[in-house]
Amino acid sequence: MSIVALGLLASLAAGLMTGVGALPVLMGRTISRKANDTMLGFAAGVMLSASFFSLILPGIDAAEGLYGSVLVAALIAGAGIALGALAIAAMNEYVPHEHFLAGREGVEAAALAKIWLFVFAITIHNFPEGMAVGVGFGGGNVANGISLATGIGLQNAPEGLAVAVALRGQGYRRLTAFLIALATGLVEPVGGVLGAAAVSVSVHVLPWGLAFAAGAMIYIISHEIIPETHRRGHQNRATTGLTAGLILMMVLDVTLG
């Protein structure tokens, strides 16, 4: 099977976990703010750990193998991380969307229905996650791609639940809340195919793609998820969740990837 097909299937599977996470809302259940913040902290921890163990470190290894210099490899990784973060910062600037935390940002946000602002926010979030899974298969590293897809899938469940619960809180019906949460996850295969295709172009693109995906995720962790999990005073729970997620993804990467 080609790398692009693998990237598509794995990121689709990871994306569908967003809908699995939102299932309790479809069945009329909801969760406490404390549990929500703990679980989103877990999501942030998995993303953080995946950025380093499954993206940045393999990127440095790949660049060192290509150019024979740890310094060149480190500089490529650093530049790739910066570009990934800048790309998401630019999307944040120009795409109107609704932050969980800060409210509306971007051009003509007021003109759009609130529901679509939510969709944009999650699209920005999920696109780099799908891309991370796709680039994870680059260079034929199937084990790394699978461990990334497993980790991203795991952290998509609490994210899907958080989206569905937030929509329910705004008065949307159960089925609508569930379907929107599911739809946000379906952005991941788009990112997955693009990521896998990009790193299939040339071995020289691989270290850049890995670092770029990591930078994009780190931006979202710092800009969106950690502030969201801390704003109601549940810092201890959020940090416990983050630490657990970080450890779990590290174990996944070391044993699977």
Ligand SMILES: [Zn+2]
């Ligand atoms: Zn996430």
